[in-house]
Amino acid sequence: MRTSVCLLISLLSFLMIAKVRSMECEAAFDKYACKYGNEEYALGDQWKTKDCKECNCHGAFSICCTLVPKYFDWFDPPKGCRFIWDEAECKSRAVDEFDENKPCPDYDY
The missing domain is CATH 2.20.25 (N-terminal domain of TfIIb)
Structure with missing residues (x-):
């Protein structure tokens, strides 16, 4: 439970910072791995998508933020x-x- 609360606080903090920087981000959760489309990623992996998003795998969730500036x-x-x-x-x-x-x-x- 404590780990879940820490992960949630970390995620919310990241998204608040991203909003201040005027980035649009999205988070995706899965029980065991980070997934984007048909691809699976491991903890610590980073990738860019075809639609100009930069993504990071944080274990059971991934965060993708657009690189297109507002x-x-x-x-x-x-x-x-x-x-x-x-x-x-x-x-x-x-x-x-x-x-x-x-x-x-x-x-x-």
Whole structure:
């Protein structure tokens, strides 16, 4: 019982922190293993999904959080640049303000 309470408190704490960071997360529970789709994962495993979620296995439950940011205004892009979301890479990129095919010349990745 005590272990269950500790796990629940840990999960709630994680989800509260994730919400503050404006991440959307979901938890999945199973009696014996972490499952995502048809795949099973072991304690400590981490993986990324095709729809840009980062997942972690915590034994009998897994937590998956989207990598897609809700807001790009946390950081100002360099002058003449803007941020876009790269679906293939699951990350944001700084590009030329007028041509998203050109990388931002003043932005250090």
